[in-house]
Amino acid sequence: MATLLWLHGGACNGNTMSFLNAEYPSVCDLVTDFGIEILWHPSAGLEMGNQVQALLRDILAEKIPLDIFVFEGTVILGPNGTGRYNMFAGRPMKDWVYDLAHVAKYVVAVGNCACQGNIPAVPPNPTESTGLQFHKTKKGGFLGENFVSRGGLPVINIPGCPAHYDWITQVLVALAVGRAEDIQLDEYHRPLTFFKTFSQTGCTRVQFHEWKIAAEEFGQGTRKGCLFYELGCRGPLTHAPCNRILWNGVSSKQRSGHPCIGCTEFAFPWFDLAPGTIFKTQKVAGVIPKETVYEADKFTYMLHAVTARIAAPKWATEDMFVV
């Protein structure tokens, strides 16, 4: 039994939409099987207007205990720190967020916006958006680097643009069944159980990566080859379980020929979307990827790459995923 309140700041509702796709457990299962009482959710709550305001006041007065406070979207501080670019229930949303985070047992940031500011915070950051406890890769964010909720944990960050439904529901179940202590967090407060491995872990193209066979172009070319060398895939560099816990239960970006865009890392969107950086691998001397998973020097990398390509079996240059 746990109470849950979910609010939207500078949000697109993508994390809610992802959440509603949940399968095991489904959103209905969370309510009926795990006793999670959803006090209110902006897209699913029956209550409106004054009832919501009364509920929020009761939570702040601690008449209603709040076990899990879920926040989706950026904390909007603009203009000039007033928060007036995002009003909610009669006051700036940032003020509600601050107060609720300080009475909640656990605070969960779902999606990159709440984790680190994400796309709304890309320069020039017109809304002065930031994340709950990080601003991009820098710790601090809206609540400050020392914030710890009453349950003894900092903001639990479930990054991604959006966060996968399964990452959200499993964390909620862990909190609901009393396993908060087992949630180990990395330096960005991401649950290690999901974010220790890479987006590449489980990728069906990983053999092409090993043999250094590149996909050159989108479309037909991507039934074969690795998306890392030319098309900007960040799979080997991104902490995420996208090829282990499939999207919508059926696929992943790489499996569909879509380069990983590294959306669970706090530097996302990479290079602030500067010209020449989207779906293109950044290279040194036009050949060597600027960022590689190798710790060796560039010469050793080149040697390894050439050797691998020479040694590659015939199938590695063929269309492996045939019609």
Add this chain to the structure above:
Amino acid sequence: MATKQHLVIDPLARLEGDVRADVFVEDGHVVDVQVEAVMFRGFEIILRGKDPLAGLIVTPRVCGICGGSHLYKACQALDTAWHTQVPPNAWWIRNIAQVCETLQSVPRWYYAIFAIDFVNKNYAKSKLYDEVVKRWAPFVGTSYKIGLEISALPVKIYAMFGGQWPHSSFMVPGGVMCAPQLDHITRAHALLERYRTEWLEKVWLGCSVDRWLENKTWDDILNWLEESESHRNSDCGLFIRFCLENGLDKYGAGVGNFIACGSYVDPQFYPVSTIEDRNKALLAPSGVVYNGKYYPFDHLNVREDVTHSYFEGSWMLHPWDEETIPVDPEVAKKQGKYSWAKSPRYLINGQPVPCEAGPLARQVVAGYEEAKHTCTAAGCVEHAIDPLFRNIVNKIGPSVMVRVLARMHEAVKYYKWAKQWLGKVDFKDDRFYNKPKELPDAKGFGGTEAARGALMDWIVLENGKIKNYQIVTPTAWNIGPRDSKGQMGPIEKAIVGSPVKNPEDPIEVAHVARSFDSCLVCTVHVYDRKSRKELARFKLGGTK
């Protein structure tokens, strides 16, 4: 004696983003209203100076509900800017993905967003109340659970082609990133069949999709309702009976003008992506209906009016020339501005006209034979030209009920189309992408029909960077504030005239706002027209 009341809803909720509206009530009816969108994120500002492809990553994140639709039109804006030659297979995959996003939206919206308001205690005296609660109560209602589960199926199809839903960026100028295999196509068929058998026919219609599509008039639908117990007892049957019993067919009309920019492309009519050839290639027709007359859609007639929006200026510009300069609401209010939404208008004979966007708009436009001639491809596909909703609107007028029914009708049509289009993917032609020549200086326009209506992008490229990017959403068409001529947008207009039976709980206003399925969280303030004093606050019964 006239009653004059001021009620406050803050937040109204279940619409993405924030909205507040001032509603003035006399004699139990709304006589005036102001709707205010109160959240700003500045995506158009962020896009300036960025990579031309940035729109593919950024615009799906404008709205996670319609992210695939944002991608579709952002991609098309670059296609038209660069005159790409998209292979036929890529168009079919784009169409299938796009239509699946709407197939997802229909049950998810109906059960999670709309129908739960019928559980409101205001309706406790309805003969149908117990049945409504049993089926449509949030999280525990029998149909609610099925509806939510089934809504996750069409987006599995999207994910097979796009890697994930929401927020894929798999459509690129020149085609798509994926190269599907046979099992993706067969699995997509299976998922669509499950959607039809487990929900669309079994729960929603109580009949076959083909039987439903025989309905061409409002009288047909009334006859269909009485034809069998399974029709009457279906969720659709219950919805219609509940609406007629409670008067939801009597209010929420709106402006009576409709816009559809059209969507889904037949590649044989579109070998090269140009703005000029777009209309004729559309499978879901475009058009504007004004005063009951059809006008072909031309993006050059779109304007954005910012007179009452929290942006600098009081101009009305075409999106290629539009600016987006935010003003602090505290300052802007003193200039008579009251919303973050802009007010899109369509020029008819040079005059700016407010138009409703959405499923009802699409279906009314589809009721005109002229649409067939403008959009040649639509004339070739079954159910694209469809008289049903033009007939219903002529017969009983637009309303909350009719608007919702149009949305649900599309699930049936789009199921059929998705099945047909899967059949068009031809593995003998294995091209899914033609690398385009990226022009550093160009202008583009892309449009589609998101689940909630016409969604369009305009892009200006200069020196290989984005110089200007403007997005006009269906929600802006519907929820935008008054324009420079004082004309209300569709939602403001639709709320005026709505009954407010219980001032403690004016659920009718919520029904009207929700029937448009706006992507905004709504705050409704109902004021005493004279004293402007708050008399009561909006409370919803709830289940607690």
